[in-house]
Amino acid sequence: MANKKKQFKIQNFTQLILSMVIIILINIIGSFAFFRLDLTSEKRYSLSDATKEMLKKVDDIVYFKVYLEGDFPAGFKRLSKETKEMLDEFRAYNKNIQYEFINPTKVQDKEDINNLYKQLINKGLLPTTIKVKKTEGFSQQVIFPGAIVSYREKELPLQLLNTQNDVSPDDVLNNSIQSLEYGISNVIKKITTVFKPKIAFIGGHGELNNEQIADISSTLGEYYEVSRININHHLKSLDFQKAIVIAQPDSSFDEKDKYVIDQYIMKGGKVLWLIDPVYATMDSLQTNNETVGFAPRLNLDDMLFNYGVRLNSNLILDMQAAPIPMITGKVGNQPEISLVPWYFFPIITPLIKHPIVNNLNSIKFEFASTLDTIGAVGITKTFLLTTSQKTKLLNTPCRISLNIAKNEIDERLFNKSNQPVAVLLEGEFKSLYQNRLLDDFVDSMKVAKFAYVDKSKKNKMIVVSDGDIIRNQFQNSNGKITPLPLGYDKYTRTSYGNKDFILNAINFLCDDSGLISARSKVLTLRLLDKAKIVKDRLFWQLLNALLPVLIIIVFGISQNIYRKRKYANN
Numbered sequence: 001m002a003n004k005k006k007q008f009k010i011q012n013f014t015q016l017i018l019s020m021v022i023i024i025l026i027n028i029i030g031s032f033a034f035f036r037l038d039l040t041s042e043k044r045y046s047l048s049d050a051t052k053e054m055l056k057k058v059d060d061i062v063y064f065k066v067y068l069e070g071d072f073p074a075g076f077k078r079l080s081k082e083t084k085e086m087l088d089e090f091r092a093y094n095k096n097i098q099y100e101f102i103n104p105t106k107v108q109d110k111e112d113i114n115n116l117y118k119q120l121i122n123k124g125l126l127p128t129t130i131k132v133k134k135t136e137g138f139s140q141q142v143i144f145p146g147a148i149v150s151y152r153e154k155e156l157p158l159q160l161l162n163t164q165n166d167v168s169p170d171d172v173l174n175n176s177i178q179s180l181e182y183g184i185s186n187v188i189k190k191i192t193t194v195f196k197p198k199i200a201f202i203g204g205h206g207e208l209n210n211e212q213i214a215d216i217s218s219t220l221g222e223y224y225e226v227s228r229i230n231i232n233h234h235l236k237s238l239d240f241q242k243a244i245v246i247a248q249p250d251s252s253f254d255e256k257d258k259y260v261i262d263q264y265i266m267k268g269g270k271v272l273w274l275i276d277p278v279y280a281t282m283d284s285l286q287t288n289n290e291t292v293g294f295a296p297r298l299n300l301d302d303m304l305f306n307y308g309v310r311l312n313s314n315l316i317l318d319m320q321a322a323p324i325p326m327i328t329g330k331v332g333n334q335p336e337i338s339l340v341p342w343y344f345f346p347i348i349t350p351l352i353k354h355p356i357v358n359n360l361n362s363i364k365f366e367f368a369s370t371l372d373t374i375g376a377v378g379i380t381k382t383f384l385l386t387t388s389q390k391t392k393l394l395n396t397p398c399r400i401s402l403n404i405a406k407n408e409i410d411e412r413l414f415n416k417s418n419q420p421v422a423v424l425l426e427g428e429f430k431s432l433y434q435n436r437l438l439d440d441f442v443d444s445m446k447v448a449k450f451a452y453v454d455k456s457k458k459n460k461m462i463v464v465s466d467g468d469i470i471r472n473q474f475q476n477s478n479g480k481i482t483p484l485p486l487g488y489d490k491y492t493r494t495s496y497g498n499k500d501f502i503l504n505a506i507n508f509l510c511d512d513s514g515l516i517s518a519r520s521k522v523l524t525l526r527l528l529d530k531a532k533i534v535k536d537r538l539f540w541q542l543l544n545a546l547l548p549v550l551i552i553i554v555f556g557i558s559q560n561i562y563r564k565r566k567y568a569n570n
Helices: 002-032 049-056 074-093 110-122 169-178 180-192 214-220 255-266 282-288 301-307 439-448 498-510 515-520 530-535 537-568
Strands: 062-066 097-101 128-134 137-143 146-151 154-159 198-203 225-230 243-247 270-274 290-293 309-311 314-318 321-331 334-348 371-373 379-386 391-395 398-401 420-430 455-464 474-477 480-483
Touching: 049 074, 049 180, 049 515, 062 074, 062 180, 074 097, 074 169, 074 180, 146 180, 154 180, 169 180, 180 515, 214 498, 243 255, 243 498, 255 270, 255 301, 255 439, 255 455, 270 498, 282 290, 301 309, 301 420, 371 420, 455 498, 498 515, 530 537
Parallel strands: 062 097, 198 225, 198 243, 243 270, 270 455, 314 334
Antiparallel strands: 062 146, 128 137, 146 154, 290 398, 309 371, 314 391, 321 334, 379 420, 420 455, 474 480
């Protein structure tokens, strides 16, 4: 009996020592071999390879001041929790990622709170007003769902809550959580980049001027070195440009300028084409109450056709449209101005999960046209944006009158659906000038020591059949005209996703690291059935309260019976 007890003690002691040795060895191995396991179905805690590579290059502290601490509704608490977990994940790969969560309302003095709010707004964070349930009812609370990110001497804002029109609050929060990895990795890359890639807006063909693209130029300037270039037949005018933007030209491109752009593409240059196949403006409408839409001669059709896309000479009318202010009557001697849907201004809601448009807010178009893809060998086409289910097409030339908005519309005529307005082309593009080089081209190339290339390597471009999506509106404040943020409609005070679309498009074209692929991450929103919660509330409360206690009691009784039987014979 004594020998058995002694052997039992030795066995237990041996197991204890062995367990401790194994734990120590695992910790030693773990300190040299870093790995993490993500057992979630959608891999929500797994960073993309591009993000991990980017984190390896961060050589100094990137500090996040996150203003998501406080008494929030459940949805914002979830956003705060997910943000912390995502920052922890980043920090696991690089200790230079540090953060703190701040409650901006913790300061009791009202003046101090207001000063802090002003500072955050001046730094670029957007406030959000939410309803908070209290014992005496509901109250409104201003929060800043974002962070101020600092690196050495630089600071940048990071908006954590994405705004989306006509989307439920639960979906907005879920989409914001899906975008956390890209948002955080993007701001880290932006703030730690020393040398910015160069991009250029092309001029010289009636393109939008600097004031009309002021807001997007300023935003792109945070990522790139932005300039304006007039080609003027100079063969090397586009050298060293990572991407170019051709924004709403209204006059013809001659063959020499087209040749420069073509060779820029053949040598790896990226292009964002924002082209109006039909010319129509609100200026002429407001002056004469009607105008004519016509196809301008841009001389780009053969070029785009060669790359795999055709712009159609038509105008889109869509039942999902932005309103414009119009005089609809009189009140006394004063005109009555109302907002009425203007079907020539379609509101495009992204439908696919591509990184460029995933979780993007609706985008406002003005006098847009459709586009088709052509069977170009080796070119992959992806339609990024399409119209709604109720669309009508007008072939040009066509008469456009403000009376269209005033009169009753026959919805049966809106019998087209999902008409494409933006396409991504990827692959090996063939030069438009294969076997057709002109003599003066050859002479110019010899003088400039410019090598002709007839086919590109893997490349990509984006074509959009509307140039207005990049043009910002203006406001007149005390006689001073200033540009408004791109996508903001001053008449409805609605912010559309135009700026994010353009920014994502340029980032996608210029992103050699693949960082933007993190935008395509999809998290499943597993919401509780609220009706069932109310109906079966008592049952689930009792089950959650009593079941764990019952399990422990049953386990204790079973363990006691087992021990009695095991040691009864001893």
